[in-house]
Amino acid sequence: MAEAILDVQGLTRRFGGVVAVNDVSLSLAPGEIVGLIGPNGAGKTTLVNLITGFLPKTAGTVRFEGRDISAAAPHLIARQGIARTFQIVQPFSEMTVFENVLAGAIFSGRNGGHAAAVTMAHECLEFTGLDSHAGYLASELSLANRKHLELAKSLAMRPRLLFLDEVNAGLNTGELDAALALIRNIAARGVTIVIIEHLLKIIASLVSRIIVLHHGAKLSEGRPADVLRDPTVIKAYIGNKFAQRFAQTESANEATEEGRPSP
Amino acid sequence: MKTQQRTWTIAFGAALVLATIGFGVTANNFLLQAGTTLAMYVALAYAWNIVGGYMGYPSFGTAAFFGFGCYAGAIAQNAGAPMWLAWPAAALGGAIFSAVLGRILLGMRGHYFAIGTIAVVEVMREVSNNWEALTAGATGLNLPIVAGSPREVGMLFFFVMTAFAGFALLLTLLIARSKFGFGLRCIKQNEQAASMVGIGVLRYKVAAFVVSCALMSATGAIYASMVAFINPDDAFNILMSISVPVIVTLGGAGLVLGPLVGAVIYMVLDNFVWINFINYHSAVLGVIIIAVIYFIPQGVVREFVKRGSVLLRRDTAKAA
Numbered sequence: 001m002a003e004a005i006l007d008v009q010g011l012t013r014r015f016g017g018v019v020a021v022n023d024v025s026l027s028l029a030p031g032e033i034v035g036l037i038g039p040n041g042a043g044k045t046t047l048v049n050l051i052t053g054f055l056p057k058t059a060g061t062v063r064f065e066g067r068d069i070s071a072a073a074p075h076l077i078a079r080q081g082i083a084r085t086f087q088i089v090q091p092f093s094e095m096t097v098f099e100n101v102l103a104g105a106i107f108s109g110r111n112g113g114h115a116a117a118v119t120m121a122h123e124c125l126e127f128t129g130l131d132s133h134a135g136y137l138a139s140e141l142s143l144a145n146r147k148h149l150e151l152a153k154s155l156a157m158r159p160r161l162l163f164l165d166e167v168n169a170g171l172n173t174g175e176l177d178a179a180l181a182l183i184r185n186i187a188a189r190g191v192t193i194v195i196i197e198h199l200l201k202i203i204a205s206l207v208s209r210i211i212v213l214h215h216g217a218k219l220s221e222g223r224p225a226d227v228l229r230d231p232t233v234i235k236a237y238i239g240n241k242f243a244q245r246f247a248q249t250e251s252a253n254e255a256t257e258e259g260r261p262s263p
Numbered sequence: 264m265k266t267q268q269r270t271w272t273i274a275f276g277a278a279l280v281l282a283t284i285g286f287g288v289t290a291n292n293f294l295l296q297a298g299t300t301l302a303m304y305v306a307l308a309y310a311w312n313i314v315g316g317y318m319g320y321p322s323f324g325t326a327a328f329f330g331f332g333c334y335a336g337a338i339a340q341n342a343g344a345p346m347w348l349a350w351p352a353a354a355l356g357g358a359i360f361s362a363v364l365g366r367i368l369l370g371m372r373g374h375y376f377a378i379g380t381i382a383v384v385e386v387m388r389e390v391s392n393n394w395e396a397l398t399a400g401a402t403g404l405n406l407p408i409v410a411g412s413p414r415e416v417g418m419l420f421f422f423v424m425t426a427f428a429g430f431a432l433l434l435t436l437l438i439a440r441s442k443f444g445f446g447l448r449c450i451k452q453n454e455q456a457a458s459m460v461g462i463g464v465l466r467y468k469v470a471a472f473v474v475s476c477a478l479m480s481a482t483g484a485i486y487a488s489m490v491a492f493i494n495p496d497d498a499f500n501i502l503m504s505i506s507v508p509v510i511v512t513l514g515g516a517g518l519v520l521g522p523l524v525g526a527v528i529y530m531v532l533d534n535f536v537w538i539n540f541i542n543y544h545s546a547v548l549g550v551i552i553i554a555v556i557y558f559i560p561q562g563v564v565r566e567f568v569k570r571g572s573v574l575l576r577r578d579t580a581k582a583a
Contacts, residue, residue, distance in 0.1 A: 054455070078461040090456035092449055103449050106442060107461040114442075157460060 332483025357480025403494030515562025
């Protein structure tokens with residue numbers, strides 16, 4: 001493995017007596033897509049909040065591209081090249097879609113001057129298919145488009161590492177396919193992606209590695225096929241029913257050599 | 264299109280400056296006084312608009328920083344400083360004072376911030392009432408009287424105050440078009456998202472607060488030089504903390520023209536009501552203000568622009 005783009009050691013966060021994230025260590029290689037899964041309340045979003053500086057850490061260190069960012073403020077972490085989307089979309093509601101994306105392009109400070117930032121904002125709108133909505137207020141968008149806006153805003157920051165916190169929740173099947181294609185395209189640009197997702201089918205088809213959190217601690221980690229067969233993961237999160245179905249589709253795929261499991 | 268707009272803006276600005284000069288030279292003492300008060304409220308409204316309008320933090324602290332400027336200017340002048348020097352000194356003092364206070368106050372949002380700023384006004388008035396060695400307490404402070412006939416002095420302060428209001432307007436124009444102003448608008452709508460895109464939220468908020476409060480303090484210092492006597496109740500008048508946000512809301516918060524338009528409407532209403540309802544002045548003015556804000560909550564300027572653009576749309580529809 002090449003030198004890690006992100007290296008997390010012993011990350012812990014307590015809320016009073018509750019340990020939301022418990023001694024989590026993980027490492028990301030440049031360019032990989034990693035899935036972060038686990039039951040509700042497992043600490044997935046808290047982990048992202050700790051890494052991106054939105055929550056102070058009780059213990060542990062975070063190194064990004066070799067630099068220690070454990071104690072950095074969220075806006076400084078963002079400017080270094082870590083972007084994130086929020087589980088509950090966070091647009092600047094009374095600004096236009098274009099202005100939202102421009103904010104990412106300008107304040108990240110990673111696009112050079114104003115003209116370059118404007119170009120970048122347009123490019124990201126086009127990339128996410130929002131260019132025809134550029135003049136709308138963010139509050140006028142559908143949920144699917146608001147999720148795309150979160151993506152466009154993050155991309156305009158020219159991130160090296162991107163956390164996607166349930167960007168696909170609440171989307172219908174058609175919207176889902178478009179969103180997945182988009183995520184693949186982002187990865188193709190060389191952005192390292194960590195995706196939090198409850199739809200295991202999506203995870204399995206998208207990522208090269210899965211990390212499972214349970215009660216704030218790392219339960220399992222590895223290739224999707226291995227992790228989703230891990231008995232402890234099945235017991236804690238997946239349940240037997242899905243595990244069987246997943247095993248069936250896997251063996252069917254191996255038999256027919258199809259690219260993706262059919263739904 | 265854009266150059267045409269710029270030409271109109273410059274023409275409008277030039278007309279405004281010429282009208283102001285013409286008014287200052289020809290107006291009688293009563294009108295000159297009214298014009299100076301208007302200019303003072305325009306300056307305060309522009310100062311408030313930075314924090315209350317662009318950044319969306321509803322401050323009721325105007326009187327605290329205006330009053331701080333009154334006393335800072337008065338103390339500087341009484342220590343021998345010429346008033347031209349006392350005004351920037353008051354602005355600098357206000358900037359330092361608000362930089363310290365802002366770090367505490369701006370940790371609160373919405374109603375909590377509003378209540379915190381009211382508390383600052385009350386604390387300041389108590390301090391000025393009781394710190395007799397510095398402020399002469401409730402007796403108040405006299406300032407050196409400016410030499411010249413009442414008319415000359417009136418004209419001098421009219422031009423100083425309008426020039427300062429114009430400065431506040433230009434500063435607002437600059438902020439509105441800058442990265443700084445864009446950041447403030449982001450903060451107004453979503454602080455978490457703002458820090459996610461890389462905005463140093465606390466630094467932006469404190470900077471806006473400092474600019475706003477320094478403008479208010481300078482206005483207070485000019486006012487103190489003009490009236491040549493200040494006391495705690497006059498300098499830290501909570502009514503000013505209320506009327507300034509009302510002015511900006513009337514005109515349109517977060518707009519370049521909002522404070523100017525709002526101040527003119529407010530002063531016209533105020534004088535109209537004074538003349539016609541002497542006994543019930545405050546009550547009638549209050550009812551009118553509530554009615555205006557109820558029916559046009561976004562302010563007169565936005566309403567005007569909205570109707571204007573509807574008319575334009577009809578024109579283009581006809582043309583097509």
